[in-house]
């Protein structure tokens with residue numbers, strides 16, 4: 016198992032998480048500043064200086080709709096090209112594998128009809144033969160019931176530099192929105208072959224009270240019991256993806272100590 020802790024752009028909590036980063040050699044960085052093209056290089060460089068054995072970094076853009084792929088690729092495609100070129104340089108200079116993660120709320124048909132596919136292909140053309148990848152993450156969307164759009168987009172584009180980040184919490188939210196029993200929902204929503212082929216990493220967190228949407232305090236939290244942890248971990252086993260990189264995306268309201276995240280990592284380490 017490979018566990019990548021999640022940290023922020025200010026290196027908050029790094030002292031508490033350093034032992035895990037040194038062990039698994041990767042992190043995800045949550046960018047909070049909106050001018051994050053400019054700061055990304057410096058942030059990555061600081062982490063590499065702090066942990067020289069670091070090999071892989073995923074960059075997560077700010078958690079607002081304006082940073083979803085569909086918003087950026089249409090209004091600011093040139094800026095996205097600049098963002099990608101910054102990451103290519105960082106990857107070369109710091110000898111790191113770097114992933115750029117985008118949320119998308121659009122369904123597959125909208126990706127097809129809008130030109131988003133072509134825009135993604137434009138970005139992908141910049142990173143061929145580099146150590147940079149783009150990840151697209153499933154977020155809940157009412158229009159998305161029949162499909163998990165990120166897999167269909169990745170399959171359609173079929174480029175080794177485009178992979179999926181599967182968020183377990185968002186699966187629960189989606190099932191909850193459609194009032195479907197969770198097991199039945201994921202049986203129809205996910206496909207084992209696609210999971211194995213396209214997923215690069217997993218956002219792993221608890222969804223308290225089976226909710227995760229109505230109240231933010233129930234979304235992306237530490238699993239509150241070993242039983243709920245086991246239930247979510249069994250999803251990874253069911254779809255054959257327990258060997259993918261697991262990012263503990265919990266308790267994002269406080270990056271200072273990462274107490275909950277450490278407990279979540281320790282639960283995962285019991286599965287090894």
Ligand SMILES: [Zn+2]
Nearest residue numbers: 152182218264
């Ligand atoms: Zn996520």
